[in-house]
Amino acid sequence: MAVRKLAESVYSVGAIDWDRALFDELIPLPYGTSYNSYLIQGSEATALIDTVDPVKADQLLANLNKLGIQKIDYVIANHAEQDHSGCLPLILEKYSMSSVVTNAKCKDFLIDLLHIHPDRFKVVSEGETLSLGNKTLHFTMTPWVHWPETMCSWLEEDQILFSCDFFGSHLAQSHLFMDDPSKTYQSAKRYFAEIMMPFKPSIKNNIKKLEKFSIRLIAPSHGVVYQDPEFILSAYRDWVSDRVANKIVILYVSMHGSTLNMVEHLSNSLIDKGLSVRLFNLINADTGDITQELVDAATLVLASPTVLIGPHPAAVYATYLVNAIRPKLKYLAIIGSFGWGGKMLEYMENLLTNIKPEILPPVIVKGLPKSEDYLALNQLADHISEKHATLA
Numbered sequence: 001m002a003v004r005k006l007a008e009s010v011y012s013v014g015a016i017d018w019d020r021a022l023f024d025e026l027i028p029l030p031y032g033t034s035y036n037s038y039l040i041q042g043s044e045a046t047a048l049i050d051t052v053d054p055v056k057a058d059q060l061l062a063n064l065n066k067l068g069i070q071k072i073d074y075v076i077a078n079h080a081e082q083d084h085s086g087c088l089p090l091i092l093e094k095y096s097m098s099s100v101v102t103n104a105k106c107k108d109f110l111i112d113l114l115h116i117h118p119d120r121f122k123v124v125s126e127g128e129t130l131s132l133g134n135k136t137l138h139f140t141m142t143p144w145v146h147w148p149e150t151m152c153s154w155l156e157e158d159q160i161l162f163s164c165d166f167f168g169s170h171l172a173q174s175h176l177f178m179d180d181p182s183k184t185y186q187s188a189k190r191y192f193a194e195i196m197m198p199f200k201p202s203i204k205n206n207i208k209k210l211e212k213f214s215i216r217l218i219a220p221s222h223g224v225v226y227q228d229p230e231f232i233l234s235a236y237r238d239w240v241s242d243r244v245a246n247k248i249v250i251l252y253v254s255m256h257g258s259t260l261n262m263v264e265h266l267s268n269s270l271i272d273k274g275l276s277v278r279l280f281n282l283i284n285a286d287t288g289d290i291t292q293e294l295v296d297a298a299t300l301v302l303a304s305p306t307v308l309i310g311p312h313p314a315a316v317y318a319t320y321l322v323n324a325i326r327p328k329l330k331y332l333a334i335i336g337s338f339g340w341g342g343k344m345l346e347y348m349e350n351l352l353t354n355i356k357p358e359i360l361p362p363v364i365v366k367g368l369p370k371s372e373d374y375l376a377l378n379q380l381a382d383h384i385s386e387k388h389a390t391l392a
C-alpha cells in the first residue's frame with residue numbers, strides 16, 4: 001500500500017485488505033476493507049493515529065519506512081479493538097520512546113487485550129489537547145461507537161476529524177478520498193448495520209457532540225476519507241433517526257415448499273398493493289445485505305417451517321441476529337408451517353427480547369396452505385398495507 005497525503009505533513013499510512021471475506025467472522029465483505037492509520041508530523045513531535053490489524057503489520061511498517069520515520073512520540077489509540085490497536089506492541093517496541101495517548105478506559109482495555117505496560121501510557125480526558133508544535137490534537141470522548149472506550153481526535157490546524165470506527169465503511173479502494181458515492185454509501189451502511197445500529201441513542205449524542213468542531217475532512221479507520229463530511233454525517237443522522245422506509249423485509253427458510261408457498265403468496269399480495277418488498281432465503285442470503293436492509297425497514301416478516309418441535313435453525317439464527325442488532329422496525333409478523341405439531345411461533349417470539357415493534361397476527365399453517373390460509377395471508381398483507389399507509 002502506498003503512502004497517501006491528506007494535508008501538509010499528514011499522511012495515510014495504513015493498509016488495504018482487498019481479500020478479507022468476512023468481518024467478525026460474521027458479515028461478508030464484497031469490497032474488502034481497510035485499516036487506516038494516519039501519521040501527523042508536527043514541528044516538535046510526531047503522532048501516529050491508531051495502527052492496523054496485525055495481519056497487515058508489514059504494510060504499516062513499510063509505509064513508515066517509506067516516509068523515513070525514525071521517531072514516533074505519540075501513538076493515539078482512539079479505540080482498543082485489535083483491528084486498530086493490534087500493532088501497538090510492535091510499534092512501541094520499534095519506536096521505544098513513544099507513548100500511547102488514550103483515555104483511562106481505553107488504557108485499561110489495552111492492558112487487558114495486549115498486555116501493554118501501564119508506564120507506556122499518557123492518559124487524556126474530555127477536551128484535552130496535545131501539541132505537536134505547529135499542529136494540535138483535541139480529544140473528545142465518543143462512547144459506544146461501538147465500544148464504551150472510543151474517542152475521536154480532531155486536528156485543529158487542518159480541521160481533520162480522526163473518528164476510528166465512527167463513520168467507517170468496509171471498502172478497499174486505491175483512492176484515499178471517496179470517489180464512488182453510491183458504493184461508499186452502501187459500504188458504510190453495511191458497516192453501520194452490524195456494529196453501530198444497536199447503539200443508535202449514543203450515536204445520536206455523539207454526532208451532536210462533534211458539532212463543536214469545524215470539520216473539513218472525516219478520516220475514519222475503515223474505508224474512504226470524506227472531503228464532504230456532510231455526506232456521511234447526514235447518512236448517520238438518517239440511520240439513527242426514527243424515520244423508517246416504506247419497505248418490508250421477508251426472511252424465510254422452507255424445507256418442503258409450504259413456507260415458500262406462503263412467502264410467495266404474501267410477497268405477491270404486498271407487491272400487488274404497490275409495497276416495496278425485499279425477500280431473502282436464509283439458506284444462501286448475504287448476512288450483510290439483510291442487516292443493511294434492516295437499517296431502515298418498517299416491517300419484518302420472519303418465516304420458518306417447524307423442525308422437530310421448534311423453528312428451523314436458520315430462522316433461529318436470523319431472529320437472534322435481528323434481536324442483537326436492534327433495527328428500528330415498526331411492525332413484525334411471524335408466519336410458517338408445521339407437519340405434526342411443535343412450538344415454532346413461541347420459540348421465535350421468545351428470541352425477540354431487545355426490540356419492541358408492533359406484532360402483527362401470525363399465520364401458522366399445517367401442511368400445504370389451504371384456501372383459508374391464503375385468506376389469512378391476504379389479511380396480513382392488508383394489515384401491513386394499512387400500517388404502511390400511516391408512515392410519513
Ligand code: FEO
Binds near residue numbers: 084165222
Ligand atoms: Fe474497526 Fe471496533 O474496530
